[in-house]
Amino acid sequence: MMTIFFSPPLLETLLTMISELDYDCALNFNGSCYIPSEELINSTQSLGLDSAQKICQENDGNLISIHSANENRFVLNYYKSLGLDSVLLGAVVTKHFFWMDDSHWDFSNIDHTNDEYGTCLKMALQNNKTVSKGSWYITPCDGSHYFMCKRPAGNSDLIHVPKVVKAPPSQCNKVLLMSGTFSSPTYPENCMYTLKTLDGQQIRITFQKFYVANGYIQIVEDYQGAEVKQKFSGTNKNLRYKSLTNELKVLFITEDLENMNSEFVAKFFSVFETE
Structure with missing residues (x-):
């Protein structure tokens, strides 16, 4: 019998790769699982940006972000x-480029010779007169698109390691784009959460947990030249709010910083005005 020895660094790499195997995911690359839209909605349907992102989030992921040439080739090859x-x-295109999963913009394959305009980003899957296969190009967000979701790979049950659920960051005093989660701070302070989406869209907020004592939450918008305010406090199950415009501020005000006894968790996403 031949015995094979692995050096400690190589052994650690192999164990990491094994722990990242996800047998419920056919497409794995570099620790992430990729799910094309036809697998999520049982057909080759295409959807709008906000609907596609919502489906990805319901499946513990986000619309794909790409961080290397190899990852770009992996998606193209599928x-x-x-x-x-x-x-x-x-991705969201404003004055800068942002990944909707909040990852760093550390790789780009944008074809800047393409004169399209818009606030969304697509990967070309075929060569044509304006873009080359594998390149990215700016495009309007309206209409429907084929899409792919991306989530962390790994099934901790396979290696009998208890799954640790990390609390999401509070996002206190942050500007949040398109969709995401924000929550009460972990230490006593007042917070402002600025939520923004694209022109022509609105923001829908769902408070999954809401208990605010010794203070309140106030939602502030500028609408038709006037400031619109709504205040909430106490205990409220499934509190929902839909914005009047594409930008609002959520203020968390604690009136007793020494005895703060409040907790809330809210999710938000972008919707078209007719939704």
């Missing part, structure tokens, strides 16, 4: 035999 022209990326 679609090579499907005959599609493009796939929606999980």
